[in-house]
Amino acid sequence: MPDGGRHDEGDLPAGDFSAWMTEMRGALRGEHGADVPCGGCTACCTSSQFVHIGPDEADTLSHVPAALLFPAPRLPRGHVLLGYDEHGRCPMLVDDTCSIYEHRPRACRTYDCRVFPAAGLGVDDDKPLIARRARRWRFSHPTRADQARHDAVRAAAAYLQEHAGSLPRGAVPSDATKLAVLAVELHEAFLGRDGGTGEATVVEPGPREVQVELGRRW
Numbered sequence: 292m293p294d295g296g297r298h299d300e301g302d303l304p305a306g307d308f309s310a311w312m313t314e315m316r317g318a319l320r321g322e323h324g325a326d327v328p329c330g331g332c333t334a335c336c337t338s339s340q341f342v343h344i345g346p347d348e349a350d351t352l353s354h355v356p357a358a359l360l361f362p363a364p365r366l367p368r369g370h371v372l373l374g375y376d377e378h379g380r381c382p383m384l385v386d387d388t389c390s391i392y393e394h395r396p397r398a399c400r401t402y403d404c405r406v407f408p409a410a411g412l413g414v415d416d417d418k419p420l421i422a423r424r425a426r427r428w429r430f431s432h433p434t435r436a437d438q439a440r441h442d443a444v445r446a447a448a449a450y451l452q453e454h455a456g457s458l459p460r461g462a463v464p465s466d467a468t469k470l471a472v473l474a475v476e477l478h479e480a481f482l483g484r485d486g487g488t489g490e491a492t493v494v495e496p497g498p499r500e501v502q503v504e505l506g507r508r509w
């Protein structure tokens with residue numbers, strides 16, 4: 292049964308951090324969808340989100356009525372957005388189930404609200420249902436490497452926020468989801484080895500290194 296935020300106080304196991312990271316990176320590379328234990332939660336489908344669909348997503352486009360789509364601002368022709376109704380719900384959500392689940396957009400396949408606690412970021416204020424869900428996730432850190440990797444993602448997110456003004460214009464997204472994803476993508480630059488123990492630990496890269504990493508993603 293969808294919980295939709297009704298049973299919203301208890302912790303939810305988010306899995307071992309390194310295992311989650313492996314999955315998340317595969318999803319971001321488009322190798323597979325995100326394997327999120329949603330447990331019936333539909334917060335991300337009911338939070339007034341515009342869902343991007345790329346021109347290469349022919350299967351999805353053939354399952355969404357054209358009348359529900361409109362051109363995506365600032366993107367090349369063919370990129371479209373799927374909007375939401377007056378209650379903030381995706382029109383493809385029927386009886387709290389995605390009616391095109393097997394054909395859902397890439398953006399939905401890769402969305403994982405565990406990215407917020409992974410990066411130590413809060414959810415944008417206008418998405419309270421997602422925020423409530425994201426606050427419940429608890430990662431496990433069975434090894435020091437798990438903890439160090441998690442710390443590195445948080446350090447990357449904090450660095451990006453702190454240095455947004457000195458990084459190239461537009462390099463640091465204002466949107467919390469995109470910022471969290473960027474922190475995941477950049478975090479290796481914040482991982483190093485302790486000189487004494489050889490254990491994984493958090494390091495702060497120089498500005499040049501961060502800019503090079505950012506440049507690879509533009």
Ligand code: SF4
Pocket residue numbers: 335336342381382383384385388389390391392395396399
């Ligand atoms: S297309 Fe499906 S998964 Fe995506 S937001 Fe709509 S209902 Fe949710």
